Amino acid sequence: MRELAKTYDPSEVEDRIYEMWMKGNCFHAEVNADRKPFTIMMPPPNVTGQLHMGHALDNTLQDSLIRFKRMQGFEALWQPGCDHAAIATEVKVTNKLKEQGIDKHTLGREGFLREAWKWKEEYEDRIVNQLHKIGSSADWERLRFTMDEGCSHAVQTTFLNLYRKGYIYRGSRIINWCPVCQTSLSDAEVIHEEQEGSFWHINYPIVGEEGRFVEIATTRPETLLGDTAVAVNPEDERYRDLIGKELSLPLTGRTIPVIADEYVDKEFGTGCVKITPAHDPNDFEVGRRHQLPEINILNNDATICCPGSKYDGMDRYAAREAVVEDLRALGLLVKVVPHLHNVGTHDRCGTTVEPMIKPQWFVRMEEMAKPAIEAVKSGALQFVPENYSKTYLHWLENIKDWCISRQLWWGHRIPAYYCMDCGEMAVAEEMPETCPHCGGKHFRQDEDTLDTWFSSALWPFETLGWPEDTEAYRYFYPTDVLVTGYDIIFFWVVRMVFSGIEQTGKLPFSKVLIHGLVRDDQGRKMSKSLGNGIDPLEVIERYGADALRMTLLTGNAPGNDMRFYWSRVEASRNFMNKVWNASRFIMMNLDKAELPVEVPKELTIADKWILSKLNAVITEVTRNMEAFDLGIALDKIQSFLWEEFCDWYIEMVKPRLYSEGDETKSAALWTLQHVLTTGLKLLHPFCPFITEEIFDTLTDPETPLIRETWPVFEPRFDFAREETELETIKEAVRRVRAIRTEMNVAPSRRAKVYVVSGNAATADIFERSRVFFATLAYASEVIVQADREGISADAVSVVIPDANLYIPFAELVDIEKEKERLRKEQKRLTGEIARSNGMLCNDRFLSKAPEEKVQEEREKLQKYQQMLGQVKERLAGL
Structure with a gap:
């Protein structure tokens, strides 16, 4: 058997292990x-x-x-x-x-x-x-x-299939346009952010009715240059007489009609809405319904396109200021009201997008959305967590035609070709040789590329x-x-x-x-602008890939965001070290030992307990993994390996390992190896490097751990009775340790522990567990008996179900030294009480000090008095 290094060094292990997997073709599927x-x-x-x-x-x-x-x-x-x-x-x-x-x-x-x-x-x-x-x-x-x-x-x-079915078409529709990237965007690429803006209220004069106006409110006054109507609700009594009349559009020299459309909300704003079909998606639909002209007032870089106008060539925001000032000068600006509204921005560059009418390629979505909706409603497609299906359905049930063309060079070029002689278009996999319409042989391919998400x-x-x-x-x-x-x-x-x-x-x-997202330790999204991003490779370099993986998975629930803490990475690294050190300890004891091939007959209560606990963990972890609760699965594996295996079982078997005459030693060694190798298999999907290194060192296998089979429940290791019995021992150990801690007794000071129980089954548990119970409870001797005979009256006692445990006080504590310590504590507490009483009887302190400070001092006094009472009681007992 090879030896593990004294300490685990991920930088020495991880690259070597990964290279071994790659050379062994361990990731390939056929x-x-x-x-x-x-x-x-x-x-x-x-x-x-x-x-x-x-x-x-x-x-x-x-x-x-x-x-x-x-x-x-x-x-x-x-x-x-x-x-x-x-x-x-x-x-x-x-x-x-x-x-x-x-x-x-x-x-x-x-x-x-x-x-x-x-x-x-x-x-x-x-x-x-x-x-x-x-x-x-x-x-x-x-x-x-x-x-x-x-x-x-x-x-x-795919493009050709959809085009031939009539799902892909080219047309002029309103799209999202990024003036910086100078390309169209789909709705999904536009992020709507709340921004502070204004509502500009503007009067549009009614033609032929001097002094009478229609008041509209807009967040984008510069777009009035492209207005082609003002709409009112047909049921709005206030404006019914205006329907069909003409308005003088300020700053343009044009007139526009007043139209009736149910799109207008009577209760919102003034109830009159300017209609700019070329620069608003809702206005575009209204314009199509009423056959309104579509006037584009923006160039691709969002400068104004109004030949002959003073605004032509201005940046959109400069034009906004100029338009507002000109309206003010004409007396047509009614008022400006601050307004918080949603503004669409490009998710890549952060630029405010402009709705614009442009000829683009689109996918008709209504029919294709139906089976995708049904897939979730029927249960054929399931989300984990399930609530995210609502996000999916909301998007599909409100889907619009998808703009798939982009004004870029990098991407899949649209397979559409235009005859340079007659202008007719052909959609084909390759450029046609001859135009079917005019016989021409000169073609140019569509300049646009497809949306990344199409591919x-x-x-x-x-x-x-x-x-x-x-x-x-x-x-x-x-x-x-x-x-x-x-x-x-x-x-x-x-x-x-x-x-x-x-x-x-x-x-x-x-x-x-x-x-979810990985956020920083303050809960903020990691971003370049905040400078709070953490490079995964930096974490790997400092702590290893397994520690990073464990940190990302521990406590991670599907759908939830998580916060990244360096302290959690250190905790993960500490767990790696715990597993490594436990493995080294086991290997040192296994060295040159001949283990039984079959399950040993000499299994003790402790062996059966850990094997049964392992069985339970296998079942639970497998269930969690199948349900995609990976964080819970890892928590259970970590808890089992650290607490049950390392902190309890290994400590339980040490006396057997150190005793050459113990006939159950080989059973202990077999159990240690079996539980460790099985535990490594359970941990491997989460922490693959350290588990592979330990497993291969422990077993010298012909095949690496990555090719091992997943553990399954084994009925032969289902020891429910022993599990219950061992829990009795663990509870007794916890109680004994607690009383020793309370009395400040060092682990090195051993004392007899009497187990008194009239229950034969309980007494038998302690008889069979005598050796390891003594080790765990720091006992010099464990005596199991049915009554209190022979136990000193001053013995400290703890109670567990069906038994009382007694520890002679004199064996726990050096009485003279303890008396001396208690007298010093009595003197200190008496002084603190005098000081505290002095402050609380001082009128100046009571009048000047904040109430919280006074209350704090009262609580201190109460605590000191309680502690002094306990010290006196202990002294009296001694």
């Missing part, structure tokens, strides 16, 4: 008709930088599950990969080029894409190496990228070879569980579900395990 598959798809990290603590949590959860399932005998595939992250990566590469003094437009599309691919190679390698460090046992032979050849083929196939929505099946009917696709799809954060339910989960059903006819997974 189509295997003899095994049931279990598949997890890794949410592909973006190739925009390095992993953060959220990635560490997400991947630790997945790795723990896949290791558990692998040990249970499943053909377990954890499919890894990275996402091209269109907008985020393009911004990163563009900024990098800027730092080098290069404008991406001077490079051109092809030149820029070469730089983007270089970026991808560098950061994908970095991310994969970081995942190795965490201990991720993904099938790296199957590593995929959302823009590799296979995924690109899947994206094109990542296909991740569960495109990575397995779809649209080809591969063996891997047939065997591993549908997958089993998706592990992801609650923040991308509508970004990704929803889209994978409706895409999977639409393209394959099957749900992509049956379970969704939702986890």
Whole structure:
């Protein structure tokens, strides 16, 4: 048997162990008709930088599950990969080029894409190496990228399928536009934040009725340049006579009609709403209903586009100020009211987005949403925790058509081609040779690329070879569980579900395990702006990957955010050391010992107790893992190994190990080894490195721990009676230790313990446990008898069910020294009482001191008096 190092050094162990797993092909899954598959798809990290603590949590959860399932005998595939992250990566590469003094437009599309691919190679390698460090046992032979050849083929196939069914169309609709990134965004990419703003109340003159106005209120006065109507509710008596009349639109020289539409809330504001169809999604719908003109007043960079106007070319916010001042000068600005309102911002760059009408590509969502909704309502798709299904359903039940085109270079280019002779469009996998309309041979491809989520929505099946009917696709799809954060339910989960059903006819997974965010120790979200982010690799470097993993999982409940504390990492590291030191102790005693092959016949009450407790832990932990309660499972394993095994059982068996003549020694050694190896198997999914190192050192196996089978309940180790009996011993030990602590008795001072019980079964428990009970209770001798005969009158007693325990006082304490100590304590307490009484009788103190201080002194006096009473009582007893 090899020896464990004196102390556990993760930096010496982890890289070596991981390399061993990789060389042994331990993570690879193959189509295997003899095994049931279990598949997890890794949410592909973006190739925009390095992993953060959220990635560490997400991947630790997945790795723990896949290791558990692998040990249970499943053909377990954890499919890894990275996402091209269109907008985020393009911004990163563009900024990098800027730092080098290069404008991406001077490079051109092809030149820029070469730089983007270089970026991808560098950061994908970095991310994969970081995942190795965490201990991720993904099938790296199957590593995929959302823009590799296979995924690109899947994206094109999906686009063509949806286009041919009429689900994809190109049209001019109102979309979210980012003026900084200069691209369209889907609704899911817009974050609505509360911002302080104003309501500007403006008078619009009624044409032909001098001195009469319609008052509107707006948070964006500059958009009046694009107004094409004012709407009122048809049931609003105040404005019924205005319907159909014309208004003079200030600052423009145009007139606009007053229209009636039920969209208008009579009770909100003035009851009159300016309609700007090109710059508000609700106004857009009103405009379409009433065939209103759509006037776009913004350029792509959010400057004003009003040729011939003084505002033309102004920044949108500068134009706002100018418009307000001009309205004030004309006497049309009624008032300005402070207003807190929700403003849409781009989730990537934080810029306030602008609703704008632009020709874009869309996916019709109404029909595709229906089976995705039914999947949750029928129970075919389940969320853990279940309450997150409400988020999912709310999004789907209110879904709008999905804008999938992006004005970017990095991404899947839309497979649409325009004839340069007649302008007709063809959607095809490759550029057509001849135009079917005019016979022309000159084409240009659509400049836009697809939304990142369009491709990542296909991740569960495109990575397995779809649209080809591969063996891997047939065997591993549908997958089993998706592990992801609650923040991308509508970004990704929803889209994978409706895409999977639409393209394959099957749900992509049956379970969704939702986890929360990792926050700092103050509960704040980790971010660059706050500077509170913690690099997982820094934690690994200081404490090891297992300590990081354990910290992220301990107490972690599905769906809940967690706070990161360095003290918890240290506690996790301390647990690693506890397991390591216990293992070294066991190995030193096992060295050269010949253990029985079968279960020993000489098992004692202590052996049967720990084996039975182990059985219970196996059952509970397996149940927790199946229910995705990984944090609870780990808590139970830690509690068992630290408390039951290390603090109790190992201490119980030490006398047997140190006694050469004890015939139960081999049973103790066999039990130690069995419980340790089984405990390492239970702990392995969570803390794979340290468990692999200890297991391989302990057993010198032909196969590593990662290939071992998961422990199962064994009826032969179901010792319910011994469990109950041992709990009696543990309770007795706790009571004895408590009384010794109360009396300040050092562990080194041994004393007789008399166990008095008229219950034969209870007496028998102590008879059979005499040796280890003496060790645990710091007893010089344990005497079991039916009555108090021979026990000194001054013996200290403790009570447990069916027994009294007595300890002769003189054996616990040196009476003369104890008297001396108590007299000194009596003198000290008498002085404190005199001091406290003096203060409380002092009128100046009572009048000047705060009431809290006076109350504090009264409580001190009461405490000192109580303590003095106890000291006097003890002295009298002596």
